[in-house]
Amino acid sequence: MLKLPNILILDEPTNHLDVKSREALENALLSYGGTLIIVSHDRYFINKLATKIYRIGLEGAGKFDGNYDVYYEKITSEKQQLEEKTEKPKINDYKLRKERESLIRKAKTQISKCEDEIALFDEKIETANSQLNDPKIQVDYEKIVEITTLLNDYKVEQDKQFVLWDELQTQLNKLQEE
Template sequence: MDEVHRLEGIIEQQRRWRHFITADSKQKMLDKKLAEIDAPDRSARTLGFSFGEVEPTGNEVLNVRGLSKSFGSKHLFSGVEFQIRRSDRAFLLGPNGCGKTTLLKILIGKEKADSGSYLFGAGVQVGYFDQTLSSLNNNNTVLDEIWNLHRDFTEARVRTLLGQFLFCADDVFKKIETLSGGEKARLSLLKLMLSGANVLLLDEPTNHLDIPSREALEAALLDFGGTMLVVSHDRYFINKLSTRVLSIGMNGAESFEGGYDDYAAKIAEQSAEKPKATKTMGKGGEDYKRRKERESELRRTITAIKKCEERINELDGLITKTNEEMSTPEAAADYARVMELTETLGKLNDEQTELMMQWEELENRKAQLEGEE
């Protein structure tokens, strides 16, 4: 049912858009999904995911003060300040390349900030999910990757845990280098679950996961008794879990209560409240120059909006085609092909979500520029 709610949210969003209405294609996908709800599942295998009880932290979990970071001439962010309190589920948002992943790496000590400081509170045990899945040892088998970290476990217990994460029978003897992206993600999530962490720093945790695994992760995180700081482009995931959004930019961080929709509504409200610029004639034609610059930026913004819309429509077609292929008996009988298609579908959905976020930012900027007329 979570996938039904996800599609309903996308349909509602697209029906509010003026220039490209792709709700019909999503409605067809939703109708098909509803028709399948009573049909038997071809695979009863679902992720068995629960963090269990974790040790409590103090009320103050993380205090970030004035963090700045650049790589050579590329400036990512400066003056980033925020606080994370116990039980927060905070999401870092911002355009691609603004340094969200780098910020998480600073917090776990894998990168150094150019300036500023951060301090974790009492009783904090940090667990980190890396979207590149680089924490896995490609030379290990699936079984050894877990057992090497938990030598007190019996082989039976390790294999039971792996079975809960869909590694069954001889799957546990596969070398990690041979695993798909989805399998590596599931193994990384199992390691995270077993770490006992009470503060999770998650970098795009839904990447590579199929729909049932995403939903299992969402449910586990909703039940998690600790604190989270997450980077994600998955709007549905953000809306379901987020208690706060931290918008990261070159000049700091701004905090918004609620999920992605609350954040987007607040940004639109702020944009609408900005007063229109008063026209004044300056010396040397400065008013004329500013008007021409604004008109030029407005044209570029409108062009960028059109390109976003075209690509989102194109992705709709690709997503529909991939879903249709996954529903064929031939694909259903080929587990490797199903996993490949699932990974492709995840990438397409992630790209579409990112473009939707860009589209909203461009629309807000367009409204600002038109308000300056």
């Protein structure tokens, strides 16, 4: 406690920042000599600043050295190796082929619905952000809190749709490879 701490902990630091503010924050953090612990869904921001990534999920926690691109390449490679190890069943039977085609159609429909939901949340997020920039609303604290809460809810729901979209896309790719 006799020394000044050399660590910054940031939770979603790029939320609600315009482009210039975000770039200023990135430059300031790049020149910071201490340790940064950043929780963020902003992949570009993470990619620019991170030297190590700690991922916490349902399957546990993991550490990856490097930026987001290195992390993404590694997990993609691991998934690909795991898929190559599993044996691909041969679908010769008419009934199985028809079932597979039906699953592909359903997956494509669900992917399309996810994309529509993502676009809808994009619009809602954009509307909420523009409301937060409205001078009439900026003087109403309760309205700002209400809009900010909605904005965060929209982002959480949009992230869920992105995860679902990714899972469905993976399923579709597997079905199409069979």
